[in-house]
Amino acid sequence: MTPSAVHRRLRQTQGRPPLGFLALSAAGAGLVVLPLAYTVVEAFQVPAREATKLLFRPLVGQLLLNTLDLVAAATLLAGLVGTLAAYFVERTRFPGRPVFAVLAAVPLAVPPFISSYAWVSLSPALEQFAGALLVVTSSYFPLVYLPVAAALRGMDPALEDTARSLGVGGFSNFLRVVLPQLRPALLGGMLLVALNTLVEFGAFALLRFRTFTTEIFAEYRAGFNGPQASLLAVVLIALCLVCLFAEAKVRGTRRYARVDRGTRRRIAPRSLGRAAIPVTAGFLILAATTLGVPLGMIAYWLLQHNSAAVSPVVASPLALAQAMFSSIELAVLGAAFTLLLALPLAYLAIRFPGRLVTMLERAAYLAQGVPGIVVALALIALTVRHLRPLYQSTALLVVAYAILFLPLAIVGLRATFAQVQGSLEDAGRSLGLSRMRVMLRVVLPVAAAGIGAAAAIVFVSIVTELTTTLLLAPIGTVTLATEIWADTSTLAFASAAPYAALMTLLSILSTWLLAGRFGRVNGGEAGGSA
Amino acid sequence: MSFRSPGLPLRGRGPGRIRGLTGLVLLAGAVAVASTPAAADAVKLTLYSAQHQQMVEMLTSGFTKQTGIEVAVHKGEAPEIANQIAQEGSSSPADLYITENSPELLLLEEKGLLAKVDPATLASVPSAYSSPTGAWVGVLARENVLVYNKSMIGEGDLPASLLDLAKPAWKGKVAIAPTDADFMPLLSAVKVLVGKDGAIAWLKGLKDNAAVYDDDEGVVAAVDRGSAATGIINSYYFERYRVETGDDKIHSAIHHFGGGDAGALVNVSGAAVLKSSHNQEAAQKFLAYIVSKPAQAALAASDVDFEYPLAAGVPANPALKPFAQLQPPRIDLAHLGDDQDAAEMLREAGLL
Numbered sequence: 001m002t003p004s005a006v007h008r009r010l011r012q013t014q015g016r017p018p019l020g021f022l023a024l025s026a027a028g029a030g031l032v033v034l035p036l037a038y039t040v041v042e043a044f045q046v047p048a049r050e051a052t053k054l055l056f057r058p059l060v061g062q063l064l065l066n067t068l069d070l071v072a073a074a075t076l077l078a079g080l081v082g083t084l085a086a087y088f089v090e091r092t093r094f095p096g097r098p099v100f101a102v103l104a105a106v107p108l109a110v111p112p113f114i115s116s117y118a119w120v121s122l123s124p125a126l127e128q129f130a131g132a133l134l135v136v137t138s139s140y141f142p143l144v145y146l147p148v149a150a151a152l153r154g155m156d157p158a159l160e161d162t163a164r165s166l167g168v169g170g171f172s173n174f175l176r177v178v179l180p181q182l183r184p185a186l187l188g189g190m191l192l193v194a195l196n197t198l199v200e201f202g203a204f205a206l207l208r209f210r211t212f213t214t215e216i217f218a219e220y221r222a223g224f225n226g227p228q229a230s231l232l233a234v235v236l237i238a239l240c241l242v243c244l245f246a247e248a249k250v251r252g253t254r255r256y257a258r259v260d261r262g263t264r265r266r267i268a269p270r271s272l273g274r275a276a277i278p279v280t281a282g283f284l285i286l287a288a289t290t291l292g293v294p295l296g297m298i299a300y301w302l303l304q305h306n307s308a309a310v311s312p313v314v315a316s317p318l319a320l321a322q323a324m325f326s327s328i329e330l331a332v333l334g335a336a337f338t339l340l341l342a343l344p345l346a347y348l349a350i351r352f353p354g355r356l357v358t359m360l361e362r363a364a365y366l367a368q369g370v371p372g373i374v375v376a377l378a379l380i381a382l383t384v385r386h387l388r389p390l391y392q393s394t395a396l397l398v399v400a401y402a403i404l405f406l407p408l409a410i411v412g413l414r415a416t417f418a419q420v421q422g423s424l425e426d427a428g429r430s431l432g433l434s435r436m437r438v439m440l441r442v443v444l445p446v447a448a449a450g451i452g453a454a455a456a457i458v459f460v461s462i463v464t465e466l467t468t469t470l471l472l473a474p475i476g477t478v479t480l481a482t483e484i485w486a487d488t489s490t491l492a493f494a495s496a497a498p499y500a501a502l503m504t505l506l507s508i509l510s511t512w513l514l515a516g517r518f519g520r521v522n523g524g525e526a527g528g529s530a
Numbered sequence: 531m532s533f534r535s536p537g538l539p540l541r542g543r544g545p546g547r548i549r550g551l552t553g554l555v556l557l558a559g560a561v562a563v564a565s566t567p568a569a570a571d572a573v574k575l576t577l578y579s580a581q582h583q584q585m586v587e588m589l590t591s592g593f594t595k596q597t598g599i600e601v602a603v604h605k606g607e608a609p610e611i612a613n614q615i616a617q618e619g620s621s622s623p624a625d626l627y628i629t630e631n632s633p634e635l636l637l638l639e640e641k642g643l644l645a646k647v648d649p650a651t652l653a654s655v656p657s658a659y660s661s662p663t664g665a666w667v668g669v670l671a672r673e674n675v676l677v678y679n680k681s682m683i684g685e686g687d688l689p690a691s692l693l694d695l696a697k698p699a700w701k702g703k704v705a706i707a708p709t710d711a712d713f714m715p716l717l718s719a720v721k722v723l724v725g726k727d728g729a730i731a732w733l734k735g736l737k738d739n740a741a742v743y744d745d746d747e748g749v750v751a752a753v754d755r756g757s758a759a760t761g762i763i764n765s766y767y768f769e770r771y772r773v774e775t776g777d778d779k780i781h782s783a784i785h786h787f788g789g790g791d792a793g794a795l796v797n798v799s800g801a802a803v804l805k806s807s808h809n810q811e812a813a814q815k816f817l818a819y820i821v822s823k824p825a826q827a828a829l830a831a832s833d834v835d836f837e838y839p840l841a842a843g844v845p846a847n848p849a850l851k852p853f854a855q856l857q858p859p860r861i862d863l864a865h866l867g868d869d870q871d872a873a874e875m876l877r878e879a880g881l882l
Contacts, residue, residue, distance in 0.1 A: 220613055475602045
């Protein structure tokens with residue numbers, strides 16, 4: 001069998017999607033669309049003349065250019081770094097590999113506003129575009145790394161062997177056989193980088209890089225004007241649609257699972273020989289850039305005693321523990337609910353990619369194109385007016401997290417489901433299992449690695465989320481992120497440091513546990529063959 | 531304990547683990563539904579705060595100690611919290627609102643969301659620092675200053691007026707945070723002094739000269755590490771930065787404008803009771819407490835809050851230039867407006 005035989009387009013003949021899954025998916029997509037629709041409605045309250053004046057200012061053009069430049073550069077760079085890191089970790093041997101496998105995922109756990117502060121205090125030259133690109137890429141390349149690594153782990157090595165036996169070796173094998181199979185994971189990850197960059201705020205504010213998002217915040221801040229900010233948010237939603245459209249165009253409708261019978265053998269990591277040295281060096285530089293500098297700054301502030309003496313927000317062990325417990329509780333609930341909504345959507349998107357399902361999936365991505373403050377304020381208005389008891393409840397915050405992070409989960413799951421053999425499910429069905437049982441006993445176990453990675457990403461994103469947590473958290477709820485904000489916003493960096501350290505530790509641990517436990521790095525004792 | 535090869539999914543440990551996962555998901559859903567907060571019986575005040583947490587914590591814990599009334603704090607950035615209150619309207623869970631600058635209070639007042647403050651409370655601070663209609667009370671004040679990097683600019687070269695910073699000589703030497711809630715009252719003050727056209731012309735000049743930051747924290751840090759020679763800030767942020775960094779490590783100092791210059795504007799931080807509060811009496815008690823001498827004296831002595839207490843006879847933090855020696859422009863708070871005009875001018879100048 002040649003690689004192209006696997007990659008050729010196959011007609012999807014699965015028939016109609018199961019109703020239960022469809023209902024759950026529609027509920028998820030509906031949740032996302034609700035606050036966005038509200039935002040659009042609000043935007044239309046701006047009189048047309050004023051709207052034109054507001055949108056066609058020279059500044060808006062400049063911001064648009066800034067935003068698009070950065071999104072393009074960050075997406076490409078993160079795609080490159082993430083793919084390279086994933087490839088070397090999954091497919092080769094080099095000194096320190098198991099450690100770097102985890103370290104490459106951890107930068108996602110360091111909020112960009114912390115990295116941007118670290119970089120700017122090292123060199124003011126890193127303001128503006130260069131700094132923004134550096135910070136965004138360091139923070140978000142794991143969004144490519146994680147799904148691509150999961151895809152590499154789930155990939156059938158037989159294809160590469162076949163190609164090699166046909167004389168396609170080395171880099172050419174990677175380009176012609178491996179890379180095409182990585183498309184869903186890679187493009188999905190890059191889409192996430194693009195969307196995250198589109199809505200990033202904190203880091204850009206510190207780096208003096210003005211984008212559409214900082215302008216929306218400025219509009220809220222200065223004009224105190226919801227409708228005008230909504231108008232700008234609608235433009236951002238439009239940009240998000242462009243990203244989605246572009247991604248859909250390049251992804252196409254290829255299939256990535258094996259279609260024949262048989263089981264997979266474990267992929268033996270290749271020895272790099274002398275090349276192992278530059279690879280290890282590369283990973284060292286990557287870790288130093290993405291983790292060393294931000295963590296170094298946290299450590300630096302931990303050792304400063306000034307504000308410990310002057311700030312009443314003392315990091316007592318009890319206060320720290322309470323903030324950490326709240327963060328974990330919210331992130332566990334949020335990640336669980338997000339996955340609950342994402343699983344049926346991602347599954348349908350792979351197995352029943354009809355027009356309706358595609359529409360639902362695209363809708364779920366939309367919230368990513370809107371800054372947290374827009375979603376949060378829309379949810380406030382909606383619940384205050386129509387669902388009063390839900391307002392400032394943990395439940396609403398969990399829903400808000402699901403809205404914000406549904407795309408993260410879907411991308412991860414989609415890439416995994418794409419590799420699950422449909423024939424396994426058919427076998428399960430033919431053995432008399434219900435659709436739900438097939439899901440529980442066949443699909444989910446096979447996709448466990450990807451599910452673990454997706455859960456880890458969502459968990460970590462919630463732990464580091466700020467704006468929505470501030471606005472929607474039940475009154476009196478204190479999380480690690482809100483404490484860091486309260487301290488850094490008064491320049492009490494030293495009193496923020498214990499919280500920042502704890503947040504980073506928590507993220508590292510959770511990434512390790514979830515991603516590591518469910519989808520252990522290929523090689524060593526894990527991933528035996530059948 | 532990892533999942534084994536996907537090759538044989540119908541055997542092995544997989545299904546058990548997955549049942550666990552499903553359980554977790556269901557449990558999570560149940561907890562989320564169950565943990566919706568219930569109404570409390572005793573009086574408990576809810577304070578929406580856009581003031582710095584350290585000082586709010588001092589005020590709320592002092593108040594609880596004195597009255598036994600608990601205060602739950604919901605905190606956030608000033609414009610976000612103000613937006614939130616506006617969205618919540620008459621069904622806001624908030625009893626009280628406290629913020630760093632007067633314009634947000636003026637705006638909520640214009641929307642009819644604030645209750646009148648007890649006359650006795652208003653009487654504790656000079657009337658010039660509270661709402662003329664009594665809708666909110668001034669609590670603390672902060673001075674606008676120019677922070678400068680000592681190795682980049684000499685004391686003799688500092689500008690006499692804030693308006694000078696728009697002159698070509700200052701190109702590349704200024705850092706500003708035009709959309710910070712502290713800058714906009716300053717812009718409104720410039721408008722009062724030189725008219726709208728003059729203010730816009732000043733802004734345009736400033737735009738050519740200045741590096742734009744998001745907030746005063748960014749400006750103060752940028753000047754101290756040498757990204758910019760000078761920066762327009764509230765002195766509060768310089769003092770915080772100084773305390774945090776240590777006097778031996780700091781590279782910057784502050785320059786006070788004088789003679790009633792717009793640059794010496796004093797911003798007022800205030801608090802209000804929301805009309806929709808069901809605990810009017812307790813909320814009014816809180817306002818009375820935070821402008822009381824003991825509370826204000828405790829703040830001033832704390833090295834946490836570098837603002838001027840407004841209660842009569844309470845000395846400010848000794849790190850600050852004495853309040854009586856400040857030479858702010860003579861402008862009524864009401865003339866500073868609600869930031870809407872300032873935002874409009876920022877847009878016109880291309881800074882927003």
